[in-house]
Amino acid sequence: LIRMRDVRKVYPHPAGDVVALDGVTLEIGHGDFIAIMGPSGSGKSTLLNLIGCLDLPTSGEVSIEGRNVRDLSDDELTELRRDCIGFVFQTFNLLPLLNVVENVEFPCILKEGSRGCEERFLPVLKAIGIERDLFSHRPSELSGGQQQRVAIARALVNDPRLILCDEPTGNLDTKAGSQVMELLMDLNRRGRTVVVVTHDPRIAAYAKRKIEMMDGRIV
Amino acid sequence: LIRMRDVRKVYPHPAGDVVALDGVTLEIGHGDFIAIMGPSGSGKSTLLNLIGCLDLPTSGEVSIEGRNVRDLSDDELTELRRDCIGFVFQTFNLLPLLNVVENVEFPCILKEGSRGCEERFLPVLKAIGIERDLFSHRPSELSGGQQQRVAIARALVNDPRLILCDEPTGNLDTKAGSQVMELLMDLNRRGRTVVVVTHDPRIAAYAKRKIEMMDGRIV
Ligand SMILES: Nc1ncnc2c1ncn2[C@@H]1O[C@H](COP(=O)(O)OP(=O)(O)OP(=O)(O)O)[C@@H](O)[C@H]1O
Numbered sequence: 001l002i003r004m005r006d007v008r009k010v011y012p013h014p015a016g017d018v019v020a021l022d023g024v025t026l027e028i029g030h031g032d033f034i035a036i037m038g039p040s041g042s043g044k045s046t047l048l049n050l051i052g053c054l055d056l057p058t059s060g061e062v063s064i065e066g067r068n069v070r071d072l073s074d075d076e077l078t079e080l081r082r083d084c085i086g087f088v089f090q091t092f093n094l095l096p097l098l099n100v101v102e103n104v105e106f107p108c109i110l111k112e113g114s115r116g117c118e119e120r121f122l123p124v125l126k127a128i129g130i131e132r133d134l135f136s137h138r139p140s141e142l143s144g145g146q147q148q149r150v151a152i153a154r155a156l157v158n159d160p161r162l163i164l165c166d167e168p169t170g171n172l173d174t175k176a177g178s179q180v181m182e183l184l185m186d187l188n189r190r191g192r193t194v195v196v197v198t199h200d201p202r203i204a205a206y207a208k209r210k211i212e213m214m215d216g217r218i219v
Numbered sequence: 220l221i222r223m224r225d226v227r228k229v230y231p232h233p234a235g236d237v238v239a240l241d242g243v244t245l246e247i248g249h250g251d252f253i254a255i256m257g258p259s260g261s262g263k264s265t266l267l268n269l270i271g272c273l274d275l276p277t278s279g280e281v282s283i284e285g286r287n288v289r290d291l292s293d294d295e296l297t298e299l300r301r302d303c304i305g306f307v308f309q310t311f312n313l314l315p316l317l318n319v320v321e322n323v324e325f326p327c328i329l330k331e332g333s334r335g336c337e338e339r340f341l342p343v344l345k346a347i348g349i350e351r352d353l354f355s356h357r358p359s360e361l362s363g364g365q366q367q368r369v370a371i372a373r374a375l376v377n378d379p380r381l382i383l384c385d386e387p388t389g390n391l392d393t394k395a396g397s398q399v400m401e402l403l404m405d406l407n408r409r410g411r412t413v414v415v416v417t418h419d420p421r422i423a424a425y426a427k428r429k430i431e432m433m434d435g436r437i438v
């Protein structure tokens with residue numbers, strides 16, 4: 001599904017360029033369930049952004065289903081991210097002026113207009129444990145863990161083939177965290193490919209395969 | 220140091236008022252080291268905000284060093300928060316247009332103007348593991364765990380007597396997380412009062428006392 005060859009990612013910066021990824025080669029197959037671990041600053045979020053086609057490498061190749069990401073047009077990239085990839089950001093990135101329902105159904109509306117989105121957001125919010133009485137709350141009117149779960153629900157609403165989660169349980173208690181991982185395992189059993197960045201070995205234990213990062217490399 | 224009697228906090232909301240705290244009574248003594256745990260949405264951040272005088276209860280009393288928070292003038296409250304309380308927010312709340320150094324020295328500059336702040340931010344950034352080469356980065360140019368540690372450094376720069384941390388290790392690997400907790404333990408040994416909200420039992424284990432919350436109450 002995803003192939004990376006000798007990928008480097010450098011962030012130019014006045015204080016000194018940062019080599020966030022320093023020659024990464026990896027393959028993610030259909031139906032994989034991968035955990036990416038490593039110290040703070042080791043390049044995990046950067047790697048996930050490249051897998052999710054949110055950014056391009058400085059050098060090296062990223063291919064999704066055999067096609068080099070560099071060769072895709074802007075329209076093709078947009079369509080790919082909207083229809084095939086669900087991304088949960090480390091800092092959630094919810095839209096502050098929209099409420100829970102509007103945030104979660106947003107990718108669905110982008111994909112199909114507003115018909116049929118109601119049946120899509122209800123089951124996903126239920127599965128993630130967000131109650132009806134919170135539906136009209138805006139992100140600033142939610143707890144940290146509730147915001148995190150709404151971000152996860154939003155990533156899942158279009159039933160994407162590739163699910164990418166950056167620290168999806170950092171603000172959740174053990175019970176809510178297991179609920180999220182059970183949901184991801186269930187989606188994986190039904191054929192979805194899942195990649196989770198996590199600092200928590202107990203969360204990584206749900207995955208079939210682990211990748212360890214250190215200083216921008218896979219070790 | 221802090222005394223709360225029968226504290227209720229209700230957030231009015233068109234969808235239905237939310238009783239975030241439902242009759243909380245507790246005391247925090249000088250030199251305490253307390254961990255607050257509980258499910259997502261149980262009221263932990265709300266409780267911490269009241270302890271830190273960032274908000275007032277709907278009913279009930281919050282006193283800090285014998286003085287009811289309601290009786291303090293705006294100036295007295297501002298001075299209290301700036302000089303005596305260090306607060307680490309669950310979502311960091313760093314100032315996006317300021318770099319690491321400017322963010323961390325901000326409370327110091329508020330307190331004493333810009334003299335002497337250099338000697339204050341250097342040791343605290345060193346203790347928390349943020350290297351010099353990141354000093355001129357803005358929050359958006361940092362990893363999630365680096366942002367979290369900069370938020371912690373900012374809370375500690377004025378050497379506050381009361382240190383309040385809302386999920387301070389959620390984005391940190393085990394090693395960086397222990398480094399933060401060792402720092403808090405050291406500050407506690409030297410007389411500072413520490414309250415940490417956490418979902419992680421291994422982080423709570425550093426505290427001398429644990430408080431469990433459920434549905435806005437202490438259980
Ligand atoms: N401004 C607000 N308006 C309405 N409801 C709110 C507001 N802020 C918080 N709440 C609600 O109050 C309850 C308690 O929130 P709080 O942030 O204290 O929980 P928490 O224990 O810190 O949760 P978490 O572990 O997820 O961070 C939640 O159900 C939340 O939805």
Ligand SMILES: Nc1ncnc2c1ncn2[C@@H]1O[C@H](COP(=O)(O)OP(=O)(O)OP(=O)(O)O)[C@@H](O)[C@H]1O
Nearest residue numbers: 011018020040041042043044045046360362363364
């Ligand atoms: N826009 C940017 N400009 C400069 N440096 C950056 C930028 N974004 C990230 N970095 C740096 O790149 C490195 C890798 O960042 P990344 O966010 O991938 O780390 P991470 O492994 O996800 O860390 P964490 O576990 O703390 O979230 C970090 O040292 C960070 O400071």
Ligand SMILES: [Mg+2]
Nearest residue numbers: 045090362363
């Ligand atoms: Mg990250």
Ligand SMILES: [Mg+2]
Nearest residue numbers: 143144264309
């Ligand atoms: Mg909270």
